[in-house]
Each structure stands twice: as structure tokens, then as C-alpha cells.
Amino acid sequence: MDDWKPRTKLIHSGARRSQYGEMSEAIFLTQGFVYDSAEQAEARFIESGADEFIYARYGNPTVRMFEERIAAIERTEDAFATASGMAAVNGALTALLKAGDHVVAARALFGSCLYVLEILGRFGVEVTLVDGTDLDQWRSAVRQDTKAVFLESVSNPTLEVIDVKSVAEIAHAKGATVIVDNVFATPTFSKAVELGADVVVYSATKHIDGGGRCLGGVVCGTRAYIRKVLEPYLKHTGAAMSPFNAWVMLKGLETLDLRVRQQASNALEIAEALDGHPKLESVIYPGLKAHAQHTIAMEQMGAGGTVVTLEVKGGQAAAFRFLNALEIVKISNNLGDAKSIITHPATTTHQRLPEEQKATLGITPGLVRLSVGIEDAEDLLADLTRALGAV
Numbered sequence: 116m117d118d119w120k121p122r123t124k125l126i127h128s129g130a131r132r133s134q135y136g137e138m139s140e141a142i143f144l145t146q147g148f149v150y151d152s153a154e155q156a157e158a159r160f161i162e163s164g165a166d167e168f169i170y171a172r173y174g175n176p177t178v179r180m181f182e183e184r185i186a187a188i189e190r191t192e193d194a195f196a197t198a199s200g201m202a203a204v205n206g207a208l209t210a211l212l213k214a215g216d217h218v219v220a221a222r223a224l225f226g227s228c229l230y231v232l233e234i235l236g237r238f239g240v241e242v243t244l245v246d247g248t249d250l251d252q253w254r255s256a257v258r259q260d261t262k263a264v265f266l267e268s269v270s271n272p273t274l275e276v277i278d279v280k281s282v283a284e285i286a287h288a289k290g291a292t293v294i295v296d297n298v299f300a301t302p303t304f305s306k307a308v309e310l311g312a313d314v315v316v317y318s319a320t321k322h323i324d325g326g327g328r329c330l331g332g333v334v335c336g337t338r339a340y341i342r343k344v345l346e347p348y349l350k351h352t353g354a355a356m357s358p359f360n361a362w363v364m365l366k367g368l369e370t371l372d373l374r375v376r377q378q379a380s381n382a383l384e385i386a387e388a389l390d391g392h393p394k395l396e397s398v399i400y401p402g403l404k405a406h407a408q409h410t411i412a413m414e415q416m417g418a419g420g421t422v423v424t425l426e427v428k429g430g431q432a433a434a435f436r437f438l439n440a441l442e443i444v445k446i447s448n449n450l451g452d453a454k455s456i457i458t459h460p461a462t463t464t465h466q467r468l469p470e471e472q473k474a475t476l477g478i479t480p481g482l483v484r485l486s487v488g489i490e491d492a493e494d495l496l497a498d499l500t501r502a503l504g505a506v
């Protein structure tokens with residue numbers, strides 16, 4: 116099974132069949148499990164085997180199928196599923212850190228990830244933020260006592276690509292754990308572990324579901340980290356993934372590769388066609404040769420990803436006119452969906468940030484983030500071009 120190709124793993128890894136031999140994965144919608152005897156219950160609390168469960172906050176067969184399938188794709192020893200992507204980010208960091216520890220993080224982070232770092236600061240963890248694309252800043256920030264480095268491999272919404280391999284080398288030289296939020300890279304394009312990431316985190320809400328239905332998250336890592344560091348924290352603090360959501364995510368994984376590749380191919384077509392459009396200040400897409408980290412993106416993902424960021428000339432008013440004129444592309448703040456989705460980060464996902472921080476991160480009033488879906492690229496391009504005409 117280890118040498119199966121990713122598409123085969125996405126369909127078959129982690130499968131568990133009951134005595135009925137059901138074809139489609141079963142939803143074990145149960146909180147608890149019945150023991151044959153008091154002695155068996157006692158034994159299971161001391162140590163549970165691979166197919167022995169205690170309580171759904173600790174583990175559940177449907178959730179376990181999802182965890183094993185994603186670990187197989189990511190090529191980590193183990194994984195732990197969570198109620199949302201943020202539960203995964205919070206768990207990955209908080210389970211590892213204590214007061215007095217030092218963390219270095221890339222400054223271009225999803226708003227909620229920045230908030231988690233703020234909370235850690237309140238509990239005595241020292242956080243240093245760096246420009247993730249500047250290796251010299253990582254070199255001078257990572258110290259002998261740095262416990263972890265945290266980064267989004269491709270940043271939201273400005274699509275800066277961080278050189279995971281070089282950052283991991285810098286971190287490992289000081290013994291720090293490398294935690295990568297890999298949502299924008301997707302499990303399909305991820306080579307995070309090969310590049311040196313110790314822990315890889317996904318919001319399953321995005322591409323893994325792919326149909327905008329359920330919240331979910333997952334943390335992938337070594338068995339020692341997942342079972343000895345992360346699991347005790349997560350199972351006692353309660354951010355477990357529901358068995359129903361795990362089932363939706365399993366079904367999502369079956370088509371993940373097909374969807375994500377189509378999305379990336381649509382995204383490239385759109386980015387190339389809109390590049391140089393008179394109504395646009397810039398088109399940001401790691402798949403374009405002009406992107407500042409194009410070479411790194413190609414090395415570490417082999418593609419530009421599924422998101423294209425556009426800067427509309429004329430600031431917020433122009434950006435709003437553009438969004439309001441779209442028909443196929445929907446205004447919403449999710450991403451990774453089969454449907455194309457557009458959002459104006461400065462007034463939505465990143466509204467909370469102070470103006471100067473928005474400016475540092477490049478979140479300008481004209482910036483819009485387009486998550487490209489699996490519709491026909493020609494229809495999408497027609498919709499986008501027509502809406503730009505309304506600006």
C-alpha cells in the first residue's frame with residue numbers, strides 16, 4: 116500500500132469494512148463503543164489496538180479512515196482529525212508549546228492563525244514574526260531556544276510562496292519543529308514532508324471537502340508527535356471531528372486530485388488571460404513566470420495552485436463594482452470549492468488587521484482573491500472579463 120500512487124491512495128487507503136462488506140465507507144455515527152466485559156474495558160483504557168475505540172472524542176472508525184487516508188497521501192506516519200482547520204492549527208501549536216518557549220512565524224498569515232499566536236503570547240510564549248520570503252530574516256530570528264517555526268507555505272491572500280526546504284534547514288539546525296499550514300498547496304501538490312516539514316496542517320473545509328459542506332481539519336506528523344504530543348491535548352480539549360464530517364471528507368478525498376488539478380489548470384488559464392488587462396494593476400499567481408517565487412512554487416508544488424489574486428485599478432470602489440457585476444463567480448469567503456468564489460480581503464477576511472499591517476502584507480483596497488473552481492474556464496473568463504468591463 117505504501118507504494119500505491121496518490122490517486123489510488125485517495126480512493127483506498129485507510130478503508131475499514133464491517134462484517135457487511137459495504138462498498139462505500141460506513142458512517143459510524145456513535146459516541147461510544149460496547150465492551151464484552153469489564154476486563155476488556157479496563158484493558159482498552161490501558162492501551163487500545165488499531166481497531167479498538169473508546170469514545171468519539173478520542174477516535175472513531177470513520178474518523179480513523181479519514182486520518183489514515185490523509186496520512187497516506189501526505190506520507191506521514193500518522194494524522195489526527197479535528198473539528199475545523201483552526202482547531203488543527205491551534206492544536207498543532209498549543210500541544211507543543213509552554214510558557215517561555217520561542218516561536219518564529221511568517222507574518223503573512225490567515226487572520227485566525229495570527230490570533231492563535233496572539234493567545235499563545237498571552238500565556239507566555241514569545242513570538243517573532245518575519246517576512247517569510249526573506250531567508251535572512253528567518254536566519255536571524257531562529258535561536259537556540261526556538262521550539263517551533265510556523266508558516267503558510269503559500270500565503271493568503273497575496274500568494275507569497277515560502278521556501279519550505281530552506282526554512283526547514285534553518286529551523287532544524289537549531290532543533291526547532293517545522294509546522295506548515297499547507298491549505299493553499301493542497302494535499303495534491305504538497306511535497307511538504309519531503310521538503311522538511313515535521314508537521315503539516317490542513318483545513319479540510321477547503322479543497323478536501325471541495326463542496327462547501329462541512330468544517331474540518333487535520334494535523335499530519337510522526338507517530339510520536341501525533342499520539343504522544345497532539346492526541347493528549349486534543350482528546351482532552353474536545354475539538355474532535357464528527358464522524359459524519361469525516362465521511363464527507365473521505366468522499367471529498369476520492370475526487371480531490373481530479374478537482375484540484377482542474378482548478379489549477381483553470382487558474383493558470385485565467386491568470387495568463389487576465390495578465391496585463393487594462394483594468395488590473397496586477398495579477399498575482401505563482402504559476403506565472405513573473406511571480407517573485409515562481410521557481411520555488413514549481414519546485415515545491417509543480418503547479419501554481421488554485422487561487423489567483425487580482426488587484427483592480429481604482430481601489431475599493433472599483434473592486435466592489437467588479438465583484439457585484441459577476442454572475443458565475445460567487446461572492447463568498449471560502450476557498451477550494453468546486454464553485455468559483457471571490458472575496459475582498461481588506462473588508463472581510465482581513466478586516467480586523469490595522470491599516471498599516473494590511474499595507475505591509477500587501478492587502479490593498481483594490482485586492483480581490485479568486486478561488487478558481489472546476490467550471491469551464493471559458494465561461495469563467497467570459498464572466499470575469501465582462502465584470503471587469505463594468506469597472
Ligand SMILES: *Cc1c(COP(=O)(O)O)cnc(C)c1O
Nearest residue numbers: 199200201225296298318320331
Ligand atoms: C481556512 C484556513 C484556515 C482555517 O480553517 P477552518 O476550517 O476555517 O477553521 C487556516 N489556515 C488557512 C491557510 C486557511 O485558508
